[in-house]
Amino acid sequence: MPTSQDLLPELETACENLLWRSEADYPFEVVVLLLDQQSFTVETLLDNGDYPDNTPVTVVSLDDFFKQALVERAWFDSRELKRVERYRNLRDLLETTLENLQVYRLGEVEIDVYILGGTEDSQVIGVKTQTVET
Numbered sequence: 007m008p009t010s011q012d013l014l015p016e017l018e019t020a021c022e023n024l025l026w027r028s029e030a031d032y033p034f035e036v037v038v039l040l041l042d043q044q045s046f047t048v049e050t051l052l053d054n055g056d057y058p059d060n061t062p063v064t065v066v067s068l069d070d071f072f073k074q075a076l077v078e079r080a081w082f083d084s085r086e087l088k089r090v091e092r093y094r095n096l097r098d099l100l101e102t103t104l105e106n107l108q109v110y111r112l113g114e115v116e117i118d119v120y121i122l123g124g125t126e127d128s129q130v131i132g133v134k135t136q137t138v139e140t
Contacts, residue, residue: 011127035134035135072097121134
């Protein structure tokens with residue numbers, strides 16, 4: 007498992023110009039929380055992002071989050087196939103380099119999505135995007 011310093015450039019490359027597709031498309035951004043794994047909770051995530059205490063939070067698996075995005079459809083052109091491959095690469099990078107990996111969905115309709123885990127140096131890092139679900 008790499009340290010946060012080792013992983014950050016890889017995450018930045020994997021996220022570069024990658025949009026999460028929903029009713030509106032949003033970029034992936036690298037997130038580094040200034041907490042260690044032992045002190046990380048959903049409440050600290052809400053505090054860190056200045057969310058109200060009553061913000062709905064759902065935790066889903068990495069596979070559930072990426073499930074539909076990783077399906078190659080017969081009608082996909084080369085650009086769409088490349089995007090599926092980039093989603094796979096990001097998922098694989100997160101899955102193989104972070105421990106205690108979780109996907110946190112914060113809010114309703116316009117949902118902030120944090121995919122976070124721990125590094126060898128106990129830093130909480132990952133990526134963030136948004137999804138719109140009406």
